[in-house]
Amino acid sequence: MPFTSFHKKYVNVTIMIVLFITIHERYSGFCTPATTNLDPMTSVNNAMVVLGNGCYHVFIDAGSNRGVHGRFLFEPEKYKKCAFAAKFQQHFGDNRTLQNICVFPFEPNPIHNLSQGKTQAAYELMGWRYKYMPVAVGTVNGTMIFYRNTDVPHTTSEQVSFGVKRRGKPDKGQETRVDVIDFAEWLEQNIFKRVIPEKNTFNRGPPIVMMKMDIEGSEYAVLDHLVKTGTGRKFDYILGEWHHVKSLPFMFRGRNITNASEATSISIELTAALLEHGGPGFLDFDDEQYFQDGMEYPLPPLLV
Numbered sequence: 001m002p003f004t005s006f007h008k009k010y011v012n013v014t015i016m017i018v019l020f021i022t023i024h025e026r027y028s029g030f031c032t033p034a035t036t037n038l039d040p041m042t043s044v045n046n047a048m049v050v051l052g053n054g055c056y057h058v059f060i061d062a063g064s065n066r067g068v069h070g071r072f073l074f075e076p077e078k079y080k081k082c083a084f085a086a087k088f089q090q091h092f093g094d095n096r097t098l099q100n101i102c103v104f105p106f107e108p109n110p111i112h113n114l115s116q117g118k119t120q121a122a123y124e125l126m127g128w129r130y131k132y133m134p135v136a137v138g139t140v141n142g143t144m145i146f147y148r149n150t151d152v153p154h155t156t157s158e159q160v161s162f163g164v165k166r167r168g169k170p171d172k173g174q175e176t177r178v179d180v181i182d183f184a185e186w187l188e189q190n191i192f193k194r195v196i197p198e199k200n201t202f203n204r205g206p207p208i209v210m211m212k213m214d215i216e217g218s219e220y221a222v223l224d225h226l227v228k229t230g231t232g233r234k235f236d237y238i239l240g241e242w243h244h245v246k247s248l249p250f251m252f253r254g255r256n257i258t259n260a261s262e263a264t265s266i267s268i269e270l271t272a273a274l275l276e277h278g279g280p281g282f283l284d285f286d287d288e289q290y291f292q293d294g295m296e297y298p299l300p301p302l303l304v
Contacts, residue, residue: 051131052194056100056203057092060191062137062183062222062240063215064105066115068293070130073103074123078295084212084239084287091237093204100197102129104190108136108146108178109162115293122297137183137215139225148174162216183222184229192234213240214286217247220263223270223282224252233279241286242267 052058061069069084074097076085092101107116116132123130136144147166166174196207213219219242226232244263249256257263267282275281 049190050194051104051190052102054100054197055102055129055191055194056197056199056207057102058191058194058207058209059088059101059103060187060209060211061103061105062211062213064107064112064116064212065109065214065291066112066293067105067107067119067130067132068290069212070103070105070119070123071293071295072287072290073101074126074128074130075295075298079290082287082290084285087239087285091208091210095202097126097128098202100129100200100203102131104131104133106133106135106137108134108180109148110134110176110178111148111162118297125300126298127301134179136178136180136218137186137222138180138218139182139184139221140180141182141185142180143177144180146176146178148176182225184226184231187226187231187234188229192231208236209234210237211235211239212286213238217243217250219243220247220250220252220257220266220270223274227270227273232274233277235280237283238274238280239283239285242284 059070059073061067064070068079072079072082072085073088073092076082076088076096079085088096092099105116113134116134120130120132136146138144146162148162149166191209213223215222219240223232232238242263244260244267247257247263248260249258250263251257252266255262257266267284271282273279
């Protein structure tokens, strides 16, 4: 059936209905900065919830912005020039929408709540598991101050420099308090202790847990935490970006890191630590050419 303007309107209306229900049931104050009361579905303190149950493969997108990497995984045909989509092809193979793959995008910036919610709602209609986590990944559970940095060049539309460092001119509107979780604890409870389904016709190879990390300079502390807890070595693949300059200055194991050379040395040290005992290491790789997205959402099965 051709995708007509009627179908497009139907999909958009249906997405908005599902999104409204999601907002109402899960995210009180969805389009406002996060509160200190974590949603029970995202809180690691709710031991009864294991979000990864039923997931054969898992993709963790730490620092997901508007969530386009999840779309690279499920809809690669729309992003033909994307190098990251090729990584998904390499590790997960074909027929990814038919496999038991779950995507967990972590993004604390409230400006992306709406676009992330639309993607989750659209994918729920398709039967694809995409669970938006509107929190920052960290080393403890609590809250942190982030800065929106809207006056830094190339960041005003998407605020891609949202992070723990103030990079622009002092401005009251830049400061935002967000929820943060102990990332290692969340991963252990929800991913590495998940109930993995039996391999079906479409699931490729053994179960894989893959992560992309782009958290604007916080990667040193978070990856160090994953190394110390042993959680980081349980991944099959970790890819992402180091921010050797943007992160400065920062504390690392009691040392004050003030230059890019020191930060680079730490990235090498952490990569080596993640490689120990058969761990995944850390591949410095990402593709942000589609960060503004703009692609149409897929047609639900009931309209095919």
